[in-house]
Amino acid sequence: MEKMETVVKGKPEALCATFDRKEGSDKQTTHYCPGCGHGRVHKLIAEALSDMGLGDKTVFISPVGCSVFAYYYMNTGNVQAPHGRAPAVATGVSRANPNSIVISYQGDGDLAAIGTAEILHAANRGEHLSVFFINNAIYGMTGGQMAPTTLLGQKTQTTPRGRSAMNEGHPIRMAEIIATLEAPIYVERTSCTDTKGIMKTRKAIRKAIKLQSEKKGFTFVEILTACPTGWKKTPSDSIKWIQNELEPYFKPGVYKDVSDKAEPLHRPEMIMDSEEIFKSLGLKKGKTPSSSAAAVEEKRIKIAGFGGQGALTAGVMMATAGMNEGLNVSWIPSYGPEMRGGTANCSVIVSSKRIGNPLVRNPNILIAMNGPSLDAFENDVVQGGTIVVNSSLIERKLSRSDVKAVYVPLTDIAAKVGLKAAANSVALGVFLGLENIFSREGIYEVLKTSLKKKDALEINIKAVNAGFEFAKTL
Amino acid sequence: MKKELIKGNEAVIKGAILSGCTHFFGYPITPASEIAQAAAHYLPLTGRTFIQAESEIAAINMVYGAASAGVRTMTASSGPGLSLKQEGISYLAGAELPAVIVDVMRAGPGLGNIFPEQSDYNQMVKGGGHGDYKNVVLAPNCAQEMCDMTMQAFELADQYRVTVVVLTDGNIGQTMEPVEFPEEVKKAPFKEWSVQGDAKTRKNLITSIYMSTDALSKLNIRLQKKYAEIEAKEQMWEDFLIDGAEMVVVAYGIMSRISQNAIEELRAKGLKVGMMRPKTLFPFPKKRLQELAKTAKTFFVTEMCAGQMIDDVKLAIEHRRPVEFYGCYGGRTPAVEELKEAIELAYKKMVR
Ligand SMILES: Cc1ncc(C[n+]2csc(CCOP(=O)(O)OP(=O)(O)O)c2C)c(N)n1
Ligand code: SF4
Numbered sequence: 001m002e003k004m005e006t007v008v009k010g011k012p013e014a015l016c017a018t019f020d021r022k023e024g025s026d027k028q029t030t031h032y033c034p035g036c037g038h039g040r041v042h043k044l045i046a047e048a049l050s051d052m053g054l055g056d057k058t059v060f061i062s063p064v065g066c067s068v069f070a071y072y073y074m075n076t077g078n079v080q081a082p083h084g085r086a087p088a089v090a091t092g093v094s095r096a097n098p099n100s101i102v103i104s105y106q107g108d109g110d111l112a113a114i115g116t117a118e119i120l121h122a123a124n125r126g127e128h129l130s131v132f133f134i135n136n137a138i139y140g141m142t143g144g145q146m147a148p149t150t151l152l153g154q155k156t157q158t159t160p161r162g163r164s165a166m167n168e169g170h171p172i173r174m175a176e177i178i179a180t181l182e183a184p185i186y187v188e189r190t191s192c193t194d195t196k197g198i199m200k201t202r203k204a205i206r207k208a209i210k211l212q213s214e215k216k217g218f219t220f221v222e223i224l225t226a227c228p229t230g231w232k233k234t235p236s237d238s239i240k241w242i243q244n245e246l247e248p249y250f251k252p253g254v255y256k257d258v259s260d261k262a263e264p265l266h267r268p269e270m271i272m273d274s275e276e277i278f279k280s281l282g283l284k285k286g287k288t289p290s291s292s293a294a295a296v297e298e299k300r301i302k303i304a305g306f307g308g309q310g311a312l313t314a315g316v317m318m319a320t321a322g323m324n325e326g327l328n329v330s331w332i333p334s335y336g337p338e339m340r341g342g343t344a345n346c347s348v349i350v351s352s353k354r355i356g357n358p359l360v361r362n363p364n365i366l367i368a369m370n371g372p373s374l375d376a377f378e379n380d381v382v383q384g385g386t387i388v389v390n391s392s393l394i395e396r397k398l399s400r401s402d403v404k405a406v407y408v409p410l411t412d413i414a415a416k417v418g419l420k421a422a423a424n425s426v427a428l429g430v431f432l433g434l435e436n437i438f439s440r441e442g443i444y445e446v447l448k449t450s451l452k453k454k455d456a457l458e459i460n461i462k463a464v465n466a467g468f469e470f471a472k473t474l
Numbered sequence: 475m476k477k478e479l480i481k482g483n484e485a486v487i488k489g490a491i492l493s494g495c496t497h498f499f500g501y502p503i504t505p506a507s508e509i510a511q512a513a514a515h516y517l518p519l520t521g522r523t524f525i526q527a528e529s530e531i532a533a534i535n536m537v538y539g540a541a542s543a544g545v546r547t548m549t550a551s552s553g554p555g556l557s558l559k560q561e562g563i564s565y566l567a568g569a570e571l572p573a574v575i576v577d578v579m580r581a582g583p584g585l586g587n588i589f590p591e592q593s594d595y596n597q598m599v600k601g602g603g604h605g606d607y608k609n610v611v612l613a614p615n616c617a618q619e620m621c622d623m624t625m626q627a628f629e630l631a632d633q634y635r636v637t638v639v640v641l642t643d644g645n646i647g648q649t650m651e652p653v654e655f656p657e658e659v660k661k662a663p664f665k666e667w668s669v670q671g672d673a674k675t676r677k678n679l680i681t682s683i684y685m686s687t688d689a690l691s692k693l694n695i696r697l698q699k700k701y702a703e704i705e706a707k708e709q710m711w712e713d714f715l716i717d718g719a720e721m722v723v724v725a726y727g728i729m730s731r732i733s734q735n736a737i738e739e740l741r742a743k744g745l746k747v748g749m750m751r752p753k754t755l756f757p758f759p760k761k762r763l764q765e766l767a768k769t770a771k772t773f774f775v776t777e778m779c780a781g782q783m784i785d786d787v788k789l790a791i792e793h794r795r796p797v798e799f800y801g802c803y804g805g806r807t808p809a810v811e812e813l814k815e816a817i818e819l820a821y822k823k824m825v826r
Binding site: 023062071078090093117267277281284287320361 | 475476477478479488491492496497499516518519520521522523525527528529531532533535536537538539540541542543544545547561562565569645648649650651652654655657658659661669670671672673675676678679680681682683685686728731732733734735738807809810811
């Protein structure tokens with residue numbers, strides 16, 4: 001940071017007075033090489049934070065790269081992030097404490113290679129972050145390998161013959177890419193070389209931080225800096241190389257600035273009142289009985305039909321009614337590709353005992369609402385079990401004689417009460433009529449809580465009753 | 475509260491909110507998407523945060539950031555997503571950040587399929603990322619436990635500053651069962667080590683990098699001590715028809731439910747079979763297994779995978795008893811009959 005004193009006088013408050021976290025006995029100088037750009041940028045950031053009185057509010061995210069130890073120097077809250085993930089970590093920090101000033105500081109390997117997804121999406125969400133992107137066209141920390149910003153022809157440890165477009169592609173211009181996104185409000189590239197460049201960098205950093213303090217959104221400053229060690233150049237040659245080679249490809253300039261039109265964006269306040277939280281979760285105070293008056297022998301039920309017949313809903317209603325009467329219940333749907341073949345089915349278990357496997361493979365009761373469902377599950381039903389066949393849609397008779405066959409024109413009955421789609425409610429009624437494990441009132445209650453429209457409710461109650469009566473005539 | 479018929483996957487989110495979880499970061503994957511969907515629905519209703527991240531890697535790193543900032547935060551995923559999260563989980567361990575992860579296991583390897591399996595055991599229980607670390611792993615087997623264990627996960631995570639995994643599968647996540655939610659909303663405790671963007675926490679640093687071998691040894695010693703304490707204090711299990719059992723079935727999650735049926739039927743036939751269901755996979759209920767090994771003749775492990783937990787059973791009883799195994803993979807959930815036959819076969823071998 002030797003040269004910095006010409007621009008920034010003394011140590012700003014947001015820079016540690018001594019670097020106590022640093023390993024070793026030297027707590028005065030940084031760990032960076034002579035002529036390295038990182039230290040300068042740290043100091044400019046610290047100076048901006050100090051001048052704006054933001055030291056207390058700031059959380060600085062250190063990346064993986066030579067600046068992994070930025071927390072030795074930044075007198076702010078500090079979080080060190082995995083390689084490339086700083087913008088995601090910063091997102092978490094910022095969302096948790098929307099009033100903090102969050103700085104995501106990254107190198108070119110970190111930001112433009114391994115962390116490409118994270119930076120693009122944090123920018124695209126318009127996270128309230130200031131991102132300072134140190135483009136030194138090389139991987140400094142790991143010893144001078146190619147970076148995504150390494151120039152064509154530039155020799156590095158992993159491009160010993162120079163970067164070739166054919167093998168490694170072209171250097172990536174991040175400021176330009178970020179500027180294409182809708183959300184970012186300010187994107188600039190500067191070159192931290194001579195006094196003029198440093199002053200421009202200083203200004204850009206201050207602007208980015210100020211905008212964040214006004215809650216205006218995502219800002220991105222790409223800073224061309226020197227890595228004399230990685231480049232195998234002297235510090236002064238490095239400055240020339242930036243000016244002669246880097247700047248023509250990575251042109252300094254403002255790539256996007258809509259900050260004057262950006263409105264402050266405030267994240268919603270969290271509601272802490274318990275009653276409000278219960279309400280939002282749909283929780284109801286009170287007690288549900290935990291045992292039923294009558295012992296119910298375990299019923300394993302499978303309800304199947306084509307999508308839209310309401311087989312799954314009928315199962316949920318059955319299980320809910322059972323629960324309300326203090327029984328143990330479970331419901332599980334078939335899911336995934338199984339659902340796409342035209343039949344949807346669910347397993348329901350109602351029992352006084354604790355329920356084991358919720359998946360019903362061999363039901364006591366099968367409600368087959370269409371032909372494919374009967375074909376699929378007829379043979380699974382236990383001996384002595386019951387099969388309810390929707391005779392409106394299934395013409396054939398059962399192929400087995402060791403089960404009880406109940407032929408009910410579910411769809412026709414439903415149509416008669418006024419709604420073909422209520423065939424599942426008819427099926428529920430039939431089930432109640434046959435099994436008598438819980439009351440019809442219980443089913444009415446469940447219907448009432450799930451159907452908000454009065455006429456839909458009435459028709460479904462009628463459908464349940466019609467199914468129930470039908471079963472009683474059998 | 476009145477009981478609610480609810481899917482395990484959704485019970486996770488209601489439980490989480492009641493635990494004081496305010497930030498959820500996720501990425502869709504079947505069969506865990508319902509958790510993210512429930513989070514997307516419920517959290518914003520009270521000003522809490524849900525973000526659909528650009529990947530599981532981003533999601534776990536958002537969790538890392540939010541946990542650094544001191545809030546209660548979580549994510550949920552399934553096998554392929556958990557593989558991606560391992561880097562972040564290792565960092566969470568190294569930085570000693572509390573976090574909760576729900577893994578609704580599906581079948582692997584690779585893209586596998588979306589049906590249930592229990593083949594993430596090793597990657598979640600043994601530490602699938604780099605370095606010497608452990609997650610606390612809870613194994614619910616019903617919707618009520620999906621709620622309860624999620625809530626417990628937040629407590630344990632804060633108490634020990636560890637990642638707590640709720641390890642479940644597609645069956646348990648998809649099953650709707652009655653759940654009684656508590657009539658209390660918890661709040662994240664103040665975490666004096668966190669970084670909250672204020673004067674009080676300005677001095678704090680969250681990191682997992684320790685350049686000197688001494689400093690890193692110290693961290694590792696502290697971590698190992700913590701894990702030892704967790705092993706000593708937090709083992710949880712449930713016995714089922716264990717009295718007089720000569721054969722002890724060990725199963726967790728959906729397999730414990732299937733085993734329950736099989737064991738009931740075998741008991742009715744006079745076979746002396748019982749079950750020990752681990753509710754914590756780390757710490758593994760070693761103490762209980764060692765006790766059982768004194769009287770049981772044989773152990774029988776069943777998992778929906780080629781056998782991962784079985785290693786922990788063998789280690790716990792120090793190979794002093796035979797350990798039989800029945801596995802089922804590819805996403806197929808075994809029928810009760812099938813398991814019953816396998817147990818019976820092993821039983822015959824035992825009494826022969
Ligand atoms: C997952 C992972 N992969 C690789 C590394 C090794 N690594 C450390 S720093 C770095 C590149 C840093 O380069 P850059 O971001 O340009 O920062 P600089 O060191 O130049 O400041 C790499 C590849 C790592 N720490 N983690
Ligand atoms: S290697 Fe390069 S980036 Fe790293 S400290 Fe040295 S000069 Fe700076």
